[in-house]
Amino acid sequence: KTIVRLWCRRSSARGMRLLTHNLLINPMKGFEQAFPLKLIPTKITKEEIKFNAAFVVHLLPKIDYKVLLYAASTVGIKNLPAELPRPIDATQHVDLLKALHHTLLEIHVEEGKLVCPKSEREFPIKQGIPNMRLNEDEV
Amino acid sequence: RMSTSPPKIAESDSDGEGALFSDSSDDGVQAAPGDRSAHSSENFSVPTAVTKKNDEKDIREKTLPAAESKGVKATEKAIKDPDISHLSSEDFKHVYSPSEDTFLLLDAINADAKYLRARFNIPAPEPSPPADSEKGKNSVEGEGPDTVSEGKGAAASPPPGHVFCAEVGVGSGMVLTHTARVLGGHGYFMGVDINPEAALRAKWTLERNKIPLFDVIGGDLLTPLLHRLRNSLDIVIFNPPYVPTPSEEVGVGGIVASWAGGKKGREVLDRLLPVLPDVLSAKGLFYLVAVKENDPEDIHAIMAKSGFVAEKVAQRQVHNEDLRIYRYSRPGAPSQLLPVES
Numbered sequence: 001k002t003i004v005r006l007w008c009r010r011s012s013a014r015g016m017r018l019l020t021h022n023l024l025i026n027p028m029k030g031f032e033q034a035f036p037l038k039l040i041p042t043k044i045t046k047e048e049i050k051f052n053a054a055f056v057v058h059l060l061p062k063i064d065y066k067v068l069l070y071a072a073s074t075v076g077i078k079n080l081p082a083e084l085p086r087p088i089d090a091t092q093h094v095d096l097l098k099a100l101h102h103t104l105l106e107i108h109v110e111e112g113k114l115v116c117p118k119s120e121r122e123f124p125i126k127q128g129i130p131n132m133r134l135n136e137d138e139v
Numbered sequence: 140r141m142s143t144s145p146p147k148i149a150e151s152d153s154d155g156e157g158a159l160f161s162d163s164s165d166d167g168v169q170a171a172p173g174d175r176s177a178h179s180s181e182n183f184s185v186p187t188a189v190t191k192k193n194d195e196k197d198i199r200e201k202t203l204p205a206a207e208s209k210g211v212k213a214t215e216k217a218i219k220d221p222d223i224s225h226l227s228s229e230d231f232k233h234v235y236s237p238s239e240d241t242f243l244l245l246d247a248i249n250a251d252a253k254y255l256r257a258r259f260n261i262p263a264p265e266p267s268p269p270a271d272s273e274k275g276k277n278s279v280e281g282e283g284p285d286t287v288s289e290g291k292g293a294a295a296s297p298p299p300g301h302v303f304c305a306e307v308g309v310g311s312g313m314v315l316t317h318t319a320r321v322l323g324g325h326g327y328f329m330g331v332d333i334n335p336e337a338a339l340r341a342k343w344t345l346e347r348n349k350i351p352l353f354d355v356i357g358g359d360l361l362t363p364l365l366h367r368l369r370n371s372l373d374i375v376i377f378n379p380p381y382v383p384t385p386s387e388e389v390g391v392g393g394i395v396a397s398w399a400g401g402k403k404g405r406e407v408l409d410r411l412l413p414v415l416p417d418v419l420s421a422k423g424l425f426y427l428v429a430v431k432e433n434d435p436e437d438i439h440a441i442m443a444k445s446g447f448v449a450e451k452v453a454q455r456q457v458h459n460e461d462l463r464i465y466r467y468s469r470p471g472a473p474s475q476l477l478p479v480e481s
Binding site: 014025032035055126127129 | 301303325327329333335338339342346351352353354355356357358359362363364365366367368371
């Protein structure tokens with residue numbers, strides 16, 4: 001059991017996906033518009049996940065695409081188009097959907113930080129978990 | 140037994156029947172092989188009069204409810220509980236150890252498996268019948284999102300659904316993991332916990348159980364995600380700190396945060412309720428664990444103001460706690476609520 005436990009923790013390579021970065025804001029009152037948070041990754045891993053075109057199409061309306069382009073650039077992805085075609089089609093645009101799938105779901109930020117664009121308040125990402133918890137004096 | 144027909148619109152908190160509604164203790168019920176007896180929790184002291192955990196070891200003695208219901212043949216076994224063998228007594232000093240309330244919530248989600256799949260158009264975790272060749276879909280292995288054939292036939296039938304699911308207070312990750320498994324991994328599963336130690340354990344649990352798409356964040360309720368998740372969450376789950384305690388114990392942090400509920404055990408829940416109508420999708424569901432002391436009727440009334448109806452999907456008397464699981468939804472019966480397969 002101890003071996004399983006230690007293996008599990010050491011091999012834990014998952015981290016915050018760019019999909020999640022696209023949804024995070026500074027939780028402090030009055031900062032709802034402080035979006036996107038600046039993304040400063042210091043450790044990234046990549047892990048394949050089964051491609052599902054329909055799922056990516058389903059995700060896209062929830063994504064702020066400009067923010068995704070920004071986040072992608074911070075992890076070295078620069079091959080995405082400036083704009084998405086409308087409507088997006090699972091057959092016609094399969095290569096683009098695969099690129100979006102990779103960007104949104106297969107990049108893991110294990111270590112780094114998120115920074116509020118207004119207050120410069122830093123939210124650390126440690127062991128793949130962004131800590132958005134506020135201190136007592138910030139609540 | 141839970142019915143598998145489309146849900147009736149519950150007008151009041153009516154008592155249900157079946158294995159999930161039990162007033163008796165667990166005496167005499169056979170343990171499911173290997174599954175829950177292994178999840179005995181450590182016994183450590185709780186500083187309040189109403190203890191969330193009882194003094195004996197919390198051994199899961201009830202068997203998993205079968206998928207059968209009156210007149211409906213079981214087509215699948217209930218999904219096994221998640222593997223949490225990677226968590227030790229050391230971990231349970233930091234994170235809430237799965238206890239009777241956790242298990243009741245797992246039971247409720249198990250019982251709702253067909254309802255959930257029908258509501259969100261998720262294929263069942265078994266091979267499609269051979270006659271469905273025109274759909275061209277692969278069978279779902281039960282793990283990982285299905286690969287939809289690219290384009291061909293996608294217009295002919297609706298693609299498998301996907302859920303956006305969030306658990307507030309994800310703790311050890313057991314409930315979120317199990318929900319993901321029941322849904323065959325079809326979706327994006329988010330866990331939030333105010334205690335970053337808990338968030339880490341939840342991440343290990345989700346990984347160990349091979350949930351494909353998830354993220355766990357440290358944070359208070361849903362606040363870091365609220366603004367971006369308008370009308371987006373299909374399932375929200377919350378096993379709140381429901382124990383009535385002095386208000387000063389709320390927000391103390393660490394593991395106490397998992398039970399200290401303040402006045403009527405409602406102080407934390409009452410901060411989440413107002414945001415749910417904004418964040419839940421049209422078909423969205425909210426699963427809540429509550430005890431009688433939380434004044435469930437009052438919770439129902441608050442939710443009803445935003446058009447939600449309550450359904451009590453499970454109840455169990457465990458020592459000094461009258462535990463309930465409620466499911467809130469917006470009423471209505473669009474055609475999408477019919478089962479995917481006949």
